[in-house]
Amino acid sequence: MAARAGVSRTTVSFVLNARTDAGISPGTWRRIEEAARELGYHPHGAARALAGGASHTIGLVLRQSAEQVAADALLAETLWGVASEARTGGYRVLVEPLSPNDGRYSELLVSQRVDGLIVSGPRVDDEELAALVADGFPIILQGSLPDVPAPSVDIDNRAGARTAVEHLIGLGHRRIGCITNAPLAYTAAADRVAGYRDALAKAEIGFDAGLIVEGAFDAASGHAAMTSLLAEAKDVTAVFVASDIVAFGALRAIREAGRRVPTDISVVGFDDIPLARHFDPPLTTIRLPANALGAAAGRALVDRLAGRPTSERTLLPTELIVRESTAACRNRTGGP
Amino acid sequence: MAARAGVSRTTVSFVLNARTDAGISPGTWRRIEEAARELGYHPHGAARALAGGASHTIGLVLRQSAEQVAADALLAETLWGVASEARTGGYRVLVEPLSPNDGRYSELLVSQRVDGLIVSGPRVDDEELAALVADGFPIILQGSLPDVPAPSVDIDNRAGARTAVEHLIGLGHRRIGCITNAPLAYTAAADRVAGYRDALAKAEIGFDAGLIVEGAFDAASGHAAMTSLLAEAKDVTAVFVASDIVAFGALRAIREAGRRVPTDISVVGFDDIPLARHFDPPLTTIRLPANALGAAAGRALVDRLAGRPTSERTLLPTELIVRESTAACRNRTGGP
DNA sequence: GCGCGTTACTAACGCGAGTTAGTCGCTTCT
């Protein structure tokens, strides 16, 4: 204990916690700081947590399956955002990857190892989560979950999808297909389809359910979806694929069908994964601000823990990145 | 405290820590377990850490820059491996992303918030790391760092590269180019080049420094490297690209040059990122066991913390995944 | 009836901080 090199012990605590209200003379203050440095003194985390009643740690629960995590090109970036924001707020991040039916993360909270939780990819049937939220634990949802009364942070999937499709419409396309990023049970997938429909409605283009095909996370599903779409709706001149990875498979299907992108068919993706700019052709897509998403979740939790007001729902804006997979429609079947 | 519902307090501690040596009668044991369940009792993590002298938490330090993290398709999977292995050992994982010149992770260890550290992507000039290791802290390196006397876990880059090139040689190729995954200052890049040379040497193919071009993490660098290689060495019939992402750019360069894969040029990648099987053509590559890598690092640290013997250096085997980007050489210039 | 060994527990200390309620010495007011 640095008390030796200086004077007391309580005083050390005051200095290290920057308690300016406790009237410590500048001389003593400096003396203690120096002693602490010389002795390489560092307060013991656990003791501090015990005495202070706060662990200064937040938990990040990954509710995706191992396969989904492996396939998620943006997860690491999101984690980075959470962690850096947490750090500026004086918190550390404990990561708890938990496959869907693999319960029991409440222990983290209940044992006071973390002060709050960010739950990424929450599922509707998560009873444990609902119970925790009902008990008033500080929890931030990263993703959408309508029925759970906890603050959530997400990107604006609907607006993003709408922007993507409006871009297509602006290029003169009228028959626009849509391949989802995941089964529609996933809210993110449903929201993106909603955005697609918004854009069509605004442009007064009739909605055709036959133009929507479900994808499922990976490129193989995109390939299958696109193949079926090309077969079913031959007059499609553009496709909105709600995931770059799925779009990658779709591009291949188009190539295999002997059509060209963007000459014959325009394609817009979603996510802007690092590889998207290198697709053939470079993919026009909607940038998902992964880092900012993590940071927003981190900030929301830190704010909440500090007792500051938190908005119930934060929707992050996306950005249209125009590259070379989209071009003006050449055969305007639906023109005025 | 559950003492109320049962009898004592020390006894509760014994039961919850499964101290069978302390002679607790089966009746009392059961009574306490029930009471704990009914009261929803959970020991306080910080108190436990303070009293027990161990935080039961390990730190995972990410020493890559934010950009590298974002571009690393396998990082999340590795993290998953670390975390799941840690959990089976009774540990939690604290993640500390730290850009290269952004020091000060020793605080984690020194303040006892973690019992040990896994350092991913260590750099040679990391003085803090060297000091920590010298002080005897439990640290596992994930990656290679010859001069630091800490146990390390890595994949066998050299053997993997060798396997890749041997596959090419087996197909009859003799003029084989090599594009690195990163600048040669990175040991992983140097190791993979070493594996490339091993394979050539074994097959008694002369080494030509002109066939090696440096890539740098992303597809753009692969594109540039391949373009220059095609221009400089027109007789190359195969290329070993030490990273799938870089290979993606290389494939595009080959296409742009009017050559076909694998008809004119065979390509082998490295990493087996999820998208590799969907490349055009599906990429033959070396699978990097990301999950296993994380798990091995986690296990090594847990073992070390438990006082069990740990091997100084663990090299995980890779696996050749043959897909459609490689084919037999057609113009055997160097044949017997 | 006493010593001795078991069995089944419990009182009390200590981990290393944060925090409350003082204490001490010195001015300033009345």
Place this chain on the structure above:
DNA sequence: AGAAGCGACTAACTCGCGTTAGTAACGCGC
């Protein structure tokens, strides 16, 4: 001169648990 006030600290309590040493009850042998 005595009370009150203030600046600069510190003794001692608290957090919730692990752990060591110790105790009470009970049986057993002689």
